[in-house]
Amino acid sequence: MTLPKRSDESAMPETLPADSVGLVTPQTLSFDEPLSLDCGRALPRYELIIETYGQLNADRSNAVLICHALSGDHHAAGYHRMSDRKPGWWDSAIGPGKAVDTERFFVVCLNNLGGCKGSTGPTSLNPENGRVYGPDFPIITVRDWVKAQERLMRRLGIDQWAAVIGGSLGGMQVMQWAIDFPDNLRHAVVIAAAPKLSAQNIAFNEVARQAILSDPDFHDGRYHEHEVVPRRGLMLARMLGHITYLSDDAMRAKFGRELRAGKINFGFDVEFQVESYLRYQGTSFVDRFDANTYLLMTKALDYFDPAAEFDHDLSRAFEKTRAGFLVVSFSSDWRFSPERSREIVKALMDARRTVTYVDVDAHHGHDAFLVPIPYYMNAFAAYMRRIDTGGAG
Amino acid sequence: MTLPKRSDESAMPETLPADSVGLVTPQTLSFDEPLSLDCGRALPRYELIIETYGQLNADRSNAVLICHALSGDHHAAGYHRMSDRKPGWWDSAIGPGKAVDTERFFVVCLNNLGGCKGSTGPTSLNPENGRVYGPDFPIITVRDWVKAQERLMRRLGIDQWAAVIGGSLGGMQVMQWAIDFPDNLRHAVVIAAAPKLSAQNIAFNEVARQAILSDPDFHDGRYHEHEVVPRRGLMLARMLGHITYLSDDAMRAKFGRELRAGKINFGFDVEFQVESYLRYQGTSFVDRFDANTYLLMTKALDYFDPAAEFDHDLSRAFEKTRAGFLVVSFSSDWRFSPERSREIVKALMDARRTVTYVDVDAHHGHDAFLVPIPYYMNAFAAYMRRIDTGGAG
Numbered sequence: 001m002t003l004p005k006r007s008d009e010s011a012m013p014e015t016l017p018a019d020s021v022g023l024v025t026p027q028t029l030s031f032d033e034p035l036s037l038d039c040g041r042a043l044p045r046y047e048l049i050i051e052t053y054g055q056l057n058a059d060r061s062n063a064v065l066i067c068h069a070l071s072g073d074h075h076a077a078g079y080h081r082m083s084d085r086k087p088g089w090w091d092s093a094i095g096p097g098k099a100v101d102t103e104r105f106f107v108v109c110l111n112n113l114g115g116c117k118g119s120t121g122p123t124s125l126n127p128e129n130g131r132v133y134g135p136d137f138p139i140i141t142v143r144d145w146v147k148a149q150e151r152l153m154r155r156l157g158i159d160q161w162a163a164v165i166g167g168s169l170g171g172m173q174v175m176q177w178a179i180d181f182p183d184n185l186r187h188a189v190v191i192a193a194a195p196k197l198s199a200q201n202i203a204f205n206e207v208a209r210q211a212i213l214s215d216p217d218f219h220d221g222r223y224h225e226h227e228v229v230p231r232r233g234l235m236l237a238r239m240l241g242h243i244t245y246l247s248d249d250a251m252r253a254k255f256g257r258e259l260r261a262g263k264i265n266f267g268f269d270v271e272f273q274v275e276s277y278l279r280y281q282g283t284s285f286v287d288r289f290d291a292n293t294y295l296l297m298t299k300a301l302d303y304f305d306p307a308a309e310f311d312h313d314l315s316r317a318f319e320k321t322r323a324g325f326l327v328v329s330f331s332s333d334w335r336f337s338p339e340r341s342r343e344i345v346k347a348l349m350d351a352r353r354t355v356t357y358v359d360v361d362a363h364h365g366h367d368a369f370l371v372p373i374p375y376y377m378n379a380f381a382a383y384m385r386r387i388d389t390g391g392a393g
Numbered sequence: 394m395t396l397p398k399r400s401d402e403s404a405m406p407e408t409l410p411a412d413s414v415g416l417v418t419p420q421t422l423s424f425d426e427p428l429s430l431d432c433g434r435a436l437p438r439y440e441l442i443i444e445t446y447g448q449l450n451a452d453r454s455n456a457v458l459i460c461h462a463l464s465g466d467h468h469a470a471g472y473h474r475m476s477d478r479k480p481g482w483w484d485s486a487i488g489p490g491k492a493v494d495t496e497r498f499f500v501v502c503l504n505n506l507g508g509c510k511g512s513t514g515p516t517s518l519n520p521e522n523g524r525v526y527g528p529d530f531p532i533i534t535v536r537d538w539v540k541a542q543e544r545l546m547r548r549l550g551i552d553q554w555a556a557v558i559g560g561s562l563g564g565m566q567v568m569q570w571a572i573d574f575p576d577n578l579r580h581a582v583v584i585a586a587a588p589k590l591s592a593q594n595i596a597f598n599e600v601a602r603q604a605i606l607s608d609p610d611f612h613d614g615r616y617h618e619h620e621v622v623p624r625r626g627l628m629l630a631r632m633l634g635h636i637t638y639l640s641d642d643a644m645r646a647k648f649g650r651e652l653r654a655g656k657i658n659f660g661f662d663v664e665f666q667v668e669s670y671l672r673y674q675g676t677s678f679v680d681r682f683d684a685n686t687y688l689l690m691t692k693a694l695d696y697f698d699p700a701a702e703f704d705h706d707l708s709r710a711f712e713k714t715r716a717g718f719l720v721v722s723f724s725s726d727w728r729f730s731p732e733r734s735r736e737i738v739k740a741l742m743d744a745r746r747t748v749t750y751v752d753v754d755a756h757h758g759h760d761a762f763l764v765p766i767p768y769y770m771n772a773f774a775a776y777m778r779r780i781d782t783g784g785a786g
Binding site for chain 2: 196202206218251305
């Protein structure tokens with residue numbers, strides 16, 4: 001494989017931030033060996049789209065895997081074009097001198113199976129009949145993702161990750177990595193995650209799913225064939241998601257009860273700023289995300305429960321892990337609250353594993369994991385600096 | 394007016410609970426004087442449907458008004474038929490010997506204007522054109538409701554309520570009563586309420602509204618003319634509402650992660666018990682509620698902000714109130730948290746008003762206000778017992 005090149009910034013009409021990984025190019029890797037899935041079905045073959053940042057060292061000991069959350073993708077850092085308004089989704093944490101320092105680490109990020117940003121998913125063609133998978137794409141679990149990621153690791157010529165890192169649903173993948181492939185990662189960084197969803201978490205996902213499933217344009221998931229998109233349902237799902245990503249305090253700080261036009265208009269158009277924000281988030285999401293993928297992602301969240309096969313004893317699930325853990329939570333996160341992170345920490349301690357726990361005081365809610373809060377970034381960077389990447393790292 | 398009669402239980406084939414107000418019959422009152430509204434429009438004439446329990450005493454000093462919340466109505470206690478499976482929505486608090494003791498108090502409850510249970514609202518005929526109001530029904534505010542309730546008070550021959558009582562949106566009406574008609578109530582009981590909605594509260598309402606407004610069967614609110622109902626939208630709105638009525642703990646206690654069929658089925662049918670509960674709540678609501686009314690109720694919530702006309706100083710809003718206040722909050726209520734109730738209490742104290750505050754330790758979330766939790770009911774009853782209803786009370 002070829003690694004993405006840093007751009008020659010001097011040749012560019014505009015400059016990118018000095019601590020950016022610069023211009024990056026995704027790559028698509030094909031896998032022809034069937035992948036059997038938790039649901040009992042198998043994917044005969046599939047593609048994974050990835051981005052990498054930094055250089056793999058000579059003894060291949062400095063590779064880090066970034067696992068994305070519900071609506072994330074492989075584009076975690078840098079820019080695709082000089083004209084991009086925004087960098088990748090976790091650019092605040094990945095780059096030269098940043099927490100995940102690309103001067104030291106070779107960083108790999110992929111779009112997960114079932115995604116809609118380039119890896120095989122519901123919008124891909126089903127090799128069995130040449131038609132878009134749509135609702136026929138199998139429901140994928142966190143364990144399935146990790147299995148596919150392990151194959152990706154082998155393909156990249158890596159035997160062991162220096163660290164596997166993820167926030168939210170990404171953090172669940174990190175835990176599954178440590179459980180399923182204990183010898184293949186040295187560190188596990190679990191940010192703003194939970195050992196399993198609560199009934200309330202599932203309830204929010206269910207309302208989001210019902211919004212999509214009940215949209216007349218959903219057509220049982222075959223909207224591609226009808227040349228429509230279940231816009232309303234996906235918009236509602238995203239609006240609802242956004243409420244759970246922000247804390248009440250963050251919303252208050254951001255919008256308060258500010259009126260868009262300065263006064264009440266006694267109608268159902270946008271009146272409060274927070275309504276305007278949510279509608280924008282909802283409508284813009286529809287243009288860049290697939291409804292079937294959204295459904296799959298929420299199911300992967302609902303199903304995640306690594307303790308289930310260990311008599312619901314999370315510490316037993318962690319018993320065979322060998323990675324050192326960093327667990328991070330955020331004080332105002334009510335989607336996956338600090339209490340949920342402490343369940344993970346307690347189970348790791350009960351299993352006599354090595355764990356560092358950081359609770360960050362932040363008003364941003366669940367979204368805090370994407371925000372470059374100094375205390376958070378400093379703690380994250382300090383942990384990453386302690387990771388040994390070998391002589392060549 | 395005739396008061397509803399207690400049934401002769403001995404003549405009935407089945408018996409009702411001894412602490413029930415028994416069989417009750419609603420009454421409809423017509424008002425022909427136009428009611429000018431906050432939105433600038435006026436209702437030329439309107440009807441209010443009410444129920445009353447207990448006897449008005451000779452000096453008319455024992456009347457109590459119950460204000461309902463978002464989806465409530467005039468049927469607060471007792472039964473309409475012996476075959477009713479359930480009594481009125483607040484039967485746990487209203488009846489002989491209960492917190493609102495019908496042996497002492499004459500209790501009045503109405504369906505608010507804009508409702509869909511018998512009072513004039515979007516499902517009523519517009520006298521101007523003889524067609525169903527639908528979306529042409531004006532947006533009503535809490536202040537408008539209180540204005541209509543004051544006329545109802547006069548119609549019933551009452552000069553002053555012994556108490557005005559309400560939970561949630563009902564509690565907001567109580568505050569507005571104390572502010573707008575300080576001489577016409579002696580006590581104000583504000584339960585599980587807030588002085589105004591937070592941005593997060595508004596955000597949840599906005600998603601609910603968008604679910605209804607974007608339903609293709611909504612037809613800009615003229616679904617009656619199309620002989621359809623925006624079922625999907627109203628169902629989603631109610632499902633979402635229910636999440637905010639229950640605490641995370643209550644959901645955990647009630648449903649946990651229990652699977653309906655005992656195992657995961659890798660599909661989008663109901664899998665977890667909480668999904669089954671929400672879908673049931675959503676679909677059953679559609680058969681008994683009107684979408685236009687739901688929209689109006691959420692707007693009344695969003696707009697409520699009595700401090701706004703007092704430079705956003707709530708204590709100034711309360712300065713001219715004369716009622717004694719009981720404020721009640723519930724520890725696990727995250728829709729209107731105890732902190733929000735304490736804002737009310739603090740403003741009342743700053744305004745040197747008389748206030749009793751009770752924070753009830755309860756895991757039920759916002760719904761706790763409808764649950765007969767002993768500590769809550771005892772405190773509520775104790776407060777009500779102290780209310781002087783005159784010699785004939």
